[in-house]
Amino acid sequence: MLPECGHTFCRECLLNLQTTAVVCPNCRQRHYSPAVEDLAVNFAQLGIAVALSNIQKSKDQGQCGKHSLPLDLWCSVSQKEICAMCYFEETKRTQHRVLTLAEKRQFTVDAIKQKSLILSQLYAMLKQCLTSDSESTCQNSYAKKLSDILRGEELGILPSSSIDKRLDSLKKVMFPAEQERRSSSRESRQETERSDDSRGSRETERPDKMQLRCVAKCEKGRKARLTWEEGQLHIYGLCKDPEEAHITLNMSDVRLLVPQENPTVFLDVADRDGPFGRITIKVWSHLRRGQQFLALCQGHLGPTLKGSAFLDVTETAGIDCLRAGRYLTENGTSSHALLDRLEWNDGHERPGRKGLVAGWSFKKAEDETLFGIALGECHIKFCCPFGEVVAGMAVVEDIAYNRTVRDVTVVEVGTAVREFAAS
Template sequence: MQDEMDAELTCPVCQEIYTKDLREPVLLPGCGHTFCRACLCTVESTGKVLCPTCRKRHTGSPMSSLPTIYALLSLSEKYKKPLNTEAPCQHHGSPLEFWCRHCQEALCGHCLLTGHLREGHLVEKGAVFVAEKKEEIVSNISQLVNDVEMKKELIIKQMGDLISQIALNTEESQILHDSKTEAENILKNIPNVNCIDSALTLQVLVNSLETGTQKIPLSRIKMVDSNFCDKCKPCPDVEAVRPAVKLESCTSMEEDADDNREGMNTEPHSPLEREANEPFKYQINETTDRYMSESQHSESVIGEVGERNSLIFTRNENLNHANVIALRTKAPWPLRCYVIGNDGRTGKLKWENDKLHMYNLSRTQNDAQFMIQLSVVEWLISAESPEVFLDLRSDQHYLGRVYIRLYGHLRRAQHFLALCLGSLGPSYKFSKFHGVAKRGAPGETLAGGKYITAENTVSIQGLIPGLEWGGHHISEKRVGLVVGASGGRPTEDAFFHICTKDHIGRKFACVFGEVVSDMRVLRDAVRHMQQSDVQIADVGVILSQGV
């Protein structure tokens, strides 16, 4: 179809598409064949006009006065022939319709006949070359897109690892802060210890504090020579010494102490290292004042950086010219990391049960030093099977935590996830379960879903349109299934039930998740519902990335 359209809108002589003024389409009255006016004027200049197609002689009006076929011209203006947009042959002015593989250049018909075929060059039609080139470009683009996607996934994983590490470090900083506070309290109470039982109790508490702090790994950041391998051998093709930052994990507190003592009294172990004044040491710890007091004659290399956490680089003669970085002012402590949404609400990040948890967004005030955008953290939520958690409480009694894996391909699962995160505004936090359906019978379920709005009212209105109901989403009633309970009505799409007893042969209308742990908590909730309310005290999602 496209080839036929090309033929109708192209002059048979010059192979150019019809255009206004120079190449207007005109019809020879004697035979009815159509050509561009420029070609017919060229034929007319030979003395007689013979139709280039049928060779019938034209004896009528001159070519310049033949009427333009405006319908054809209008159509050609709307339909541009893409292959003829290139410039014509510089030598002959004809369209470049061929490609010489030997010379790697485009040819017109005259070029083809005058040299390339005679010299045995491999020549093919331009359309064949264009088709091959398009296929090659498509292949290259596909490979490029695949490479970009692979690198994108790598970057996202690295960002996830970084976020996980920040969250872990802030968690550990809180443990250290609490341990130090408790240790100081113990010291204050030492004068009041007057009996064996009190002393033993205090010793158990101290042992517990030591165990907790020793579980937290230390990190050492030092400047190392990038031109040396792990065995300190110089690479042969290196011309200059360039220091680079390297992160090392300490395997033992005792080894670190020995390394530091030896480093202060040992000469650098290679000429290049001595020349580069290596190694550098990065030390931020409670003994900063001791180092500073020992370096009273030190030369300041770099002054204060910033106002709050100023750093100073010093060269200490007593430390074999090792460069020491020390904190000039007190760092913020303990560290805190939160997720922040577009509306300013925040949710805390917390490591629990060897998983990184993000709690729902709220207006709670915090003094976090690290704020991570929700849109970044959402990368780390599994798309196929996001996992959420619900903390249940009965009056003042904490019942436990329930983990639910959602079927991520369902809109109803995404709706439930949004209500766990609070990403669309309200969340299930402080929501109360409103009943137990079929108590004690097969198919028993715990019913919930009423959430609190920004106006402090209770609602069950769906937040996402078009949630699934019925059809192939129907499933047999099994323990642990999380199901929709709206009857397919959008005004009640926040309702959900969690099955606590099997009912073989009976069906749920729409299953969108299942409990992965802990069914015991849900059974306790069913039992407590007889005497008191059961509330979702906290809610959130598990981030799939970990360190």
């Protein structure tokens, strides 16, 4: 506080103004002594400033609707922010675990890292299982342990101890002990010898190699086949699948492996002469049209594009487009929207280019799943494209120009997941 006029300022500002004298910024009164470092502190005004700062922080944090106090605590049971009075009235009595918001944020960061590590281990195990044959320990060991670890569980935010236990189990599955391998090998040889003895022969026969069948099952009982193709995990679309599997995982766990940003889907196509190719599309999933298309390739909203036929080749904006998007239902084909609030214009337009995948209908809910794949280049903008062909463009052109379009159907759909690395 300046002694001559009584006006109060922060010390840093006065230090910047100090020369031979300090000129009050408010009334221009000159002060020659004492030095700024020795000026008295206006504790009353300092208290007001601190109080106002706390009020602002409370506004930023939000206020408790019941007590009008800042929401600066987190209840781990009710999963919501609470104030100090809520803690004393309710949470302390029920002995719920309470964290400060800073502790909760750190806990969330740690949990995300731990979940990422678990998912990377899951991906590595699936790779090892799906590329192994029946002679390995995979069928004897991995199948049971994978099922034991993941059956009925969600890969949500878990306590550290639970994650440690699951990681230990994953490591045992990933790196079975040498003794277990020798024991399994010894049992296999003994079984072979007994079988040979029953046939009167001591010759050891090499069993046929057989890849393990692995599926992911959703709550409604539909299954998605898991395979390892072209160096990637492939998750086929959910469907009714009565065939037994060696390993059954929760679809909710497996879907966490699919990247949230620009996932890759595939469409296997065939005509009356049989399968002839695969179209791979990168989906821009930040758009709701992209999310709808992804759902039609995964099946988690019900229908998929499996079994659907291509429609025709239509010219738009001076270039040809191959159209598709009608899915099968119990009552026939449909192209009714699976999601609402689908984008169209509003800044989502892009210049047409070869391989672009774009929506084909606007505000017609009965045709909102139709899409077209551009077969050429143009400068006219397409309304809300939601993906692009990244492999198999030659297959798209083959369908459009060399085959009867309506005879070509999608025989399989799914998602391709590249190597999952822990962040």
